[in-house]
Amino acid sequence: MAAFVPPNERPERSPHLPFGDCREAPFYGKDIISVSQFNREDLEYIFGVAREMRAMVERVGTFDLLKGKILANLFYEPSTRTSSSFFSAMERLGGSVIPINEVTYSSVAKGESLPDTIRTLECYADVIVLRHPEVGSAALAAEYARKPIINGGDGIGEHPTQALLDLFTIKEELGEVDGLTVTMLGDLKYGRTVHSLARLLSLFTVRLNYISPDILRMPPELIEKLEAKGVSQKEYSTLEPVLAETDVLYVTRVQKERFENLDEYEKVKGAYVITPETLEQTKDKMIVMHPLPRVGEISLEIDADPRAAYFRQMEYGLYVRMALLAMVLGKA
Amino acid sequence: MAAFVPPNERPERSPHLPFGDCREAPFYGKDIISVSQFNREDLEYIFGVAREMRAMVERVGTFDLLKGKILANLFYEPSTRTSSSFFSAMERLGGSVIPINEVTYSSVAKGESLPDTIRTLECYADVIVLRHPEVGSAALAAEYARKPIINGGDGIGEHPTQALLDLFTIKEELGEVDGLTVTMLGDLKYGRTVHSLARLLSLFTVRLNYISPDILRMPPELIEKLEAKGVSQKEYSTLEPVLAETDVLYVTRVQKERFENLDEYEKVKGAYVITPETLEQTKDKMIVMHPLPRVGEISLEIDADPRAAYFRQMEYGLYVRMALLAMVLGKA
């Protein structure tokens, strides 16, 4: 009889431990909630595993590291890119995925709380990726869950796996992160990807340039925080002054809707589009990144340029997410 | 040449029979439509298989009993809980799932009949779980299908797998069903889960207490039916008189929308919320159940109490659904 084992006395996150999971593995059973939980050593470890994942995918496509494990892909708002990427990551590791995309129409619509939904899903799955429009939702879910939670984006809060894949892209494409000049372009006020990436980069010795319309500047409190960590930062309103020194040009979209005054938008938008002419002024060895989707801010004409790294960036994302899934499930 | 084999002369539900399916297995090729199709012996058999499933999941997580089998998860209305549960059940058995959640926007929107949709899907799948808003839809589907149909809820009709997992929860948590006092609380008029569970319980020697607002009482025709079977039943409007004797407290939600007079709702609603104070008056060895989602009718403060069985109930559901899938596919 199995009665009366209160949940809080049950073994922590280790239902299948005896069969190959490794309790000692770093990140085993851990949640991935925020970039602030990682130090440089963690990053090296994650990227080392991601590199192994890449080698395996290139050699055999798919393998059975997570055979028998189930991922619940819980998306309260749609995101084809993130959800497909985790889906593929789990399948390439031999695991299965329960796609849950309609939560808004379902239990949640009936008023169920996020903790209850999470506690239900962890009865069926071994790990949960959560995408949710509210800041802090992933941390809330992790507080209640016995199984690992991976934050797939919580509103304007964090999107740690995006920041990790961005950093992994830089590392793999340029070899080292220390010593680089990273120029961030576009909407630096609302873009959670640039915030998270800047935070991660503060663990390295880099120079950051911020180029944005005046109303979309990097938040002063974030600038202060990074300054306190000794990061060299400069703000500009156009790209020209820093193009020649830039190793990584990280482009984000400037959305029309951010502007109250459309004349203002029309005036600035041209300054934030990357064209073949832009690349004429850059180093030969540099990369252009973008979290995608893009809507005109990078000209299609440069897609074939070796410096255009944004589609490779997607692929690095696959390896980073495979690494994270394997790690929190104790298999890496 | 394969021409002119009329569907009705084709072998019944056994396309892969020579390879390990067992025709003699109880429930092989059968539909799961209503609780009324089970006797006590059937229940023992199902629960025995469910117990084996639990042992296997706890030992190895997933295994290949249904490798090569495909489940079509056909949901005409969303239900994260039921659909995820079947999804996970099939994946943990090594099978695959075709999720079909958008039927309302698709062929069906074009006016296709349920039998035609079913006869199409059985070309692709080995078993079909059907959730449909109309009473009788699962029976209709089963009439046309050559492959097994499992009723995942047909409107206010039946939800047999929910009733089976409820009964399995009681059995596993309390050891025996005979001799128990089961108290059902809340909306007993519209709640199909309590109706189905009461029917299943009538196969055992139990005492049933019904606690509900006056306008949400257990339907008289059901009470009569159970009385004819010799079940001891009593109705109350508050919980207090029966708390001390209750072995199973089955809580359901009292929906505001059921009340024409909101004053009436405000007056009664407090009487149907389970709090730590409620549990002070119960036995030490009893369980609180809920089909979930809950919206306030059980206080979060009792979640950690060993008597709070509702999240374990979800987990028992996984094992029962694994058992049913294995059984109708001839593998248990």
Next chain:
Amino acid sequence: MAAFVPPNERPERSPHLPFGDCREAPFYGKDIISVSQFNREDLEYIFGVAREMRAMVERVGTFDLLKGKILANLFYEPSTRTSSSFFSAMERLGGSVIPINEVTYSSVAKGESLPDTIRTLECYADVIVLRHPEVGSAALAAEYARKPIINGGDGIGEHPTQALLDLFTIKEELGEVDGLTVTMLGDLKYGRTVHSLARLLSLFTVRLNYISPDILRMPPELIEKLEAKGVSQKEYSTLEPVLAETDVLYVTRVQKERFENLDEYEKVKGAYVITPETLEQTKDKMIVMHPLPRVGEISLEIDADPRAAYFRQMEYGLYVRMALLAMVLGKA
């Protein structure tokens, strides 16, 4: 370091080549965009593989030919039938499927172009099935993709896998295609399935009869094209004159909405419904086909007649799609 390998210098569509893929296999790495890309020899090859798939499914249900391969099932408009069929085809071959049904609410809603979506998904998947409302979308996707694209229907353009399964049905049910009289009934103006099938049939020696309301006649430019290829074609407004000679009766739906004048619709609709009486006037050895869903244009009373081939047609579709997936992935 993997930097600076421009996409256009990367090996073409062969990421996993060393491990069992066969570069010499016909259709390896090819896109399936239009029926016009096939000659009779190709069709024989495809159908040969489809026949092997059928034999394997009947013997073992599922097998591991595409283990480790991932299909992205990218549906910009819902189609339960086509999407479930590809889903099942991939699963029965041991592969995995990423279902992407919500594109309209997601990246695409944010304005992402189809080529960008495709180039993202091919980072995660090995083959992409694309259903899209715009004519030419599959060809556009194929232009940008390094991985194989299979057209799952592009608006009123093409639906090549439907045409292939239609032809395979005729071949399997009647043994030979040469010498047959194929009668197409219903909406011949907008029905892309009859257009594609007629084009494929022009590779054989067949006689085609077209029966439709005057406003829904086969497009004159298609008739001309087929005439140039020597196909014998005749148009009628009722079925009676050709019923006795018909080997294949291909029924499509006449939609009320096509008619400006509803009186006109009421007058003609009866002439396009197949009943037991219709079949009394046909050969014993002939078949009735329909792409489904049907909404009244074929009486349920003939479903049990051996000549009613439309549900078997669905099943042949599974084998044809299995064949195509295996072929473009170099495994057949």
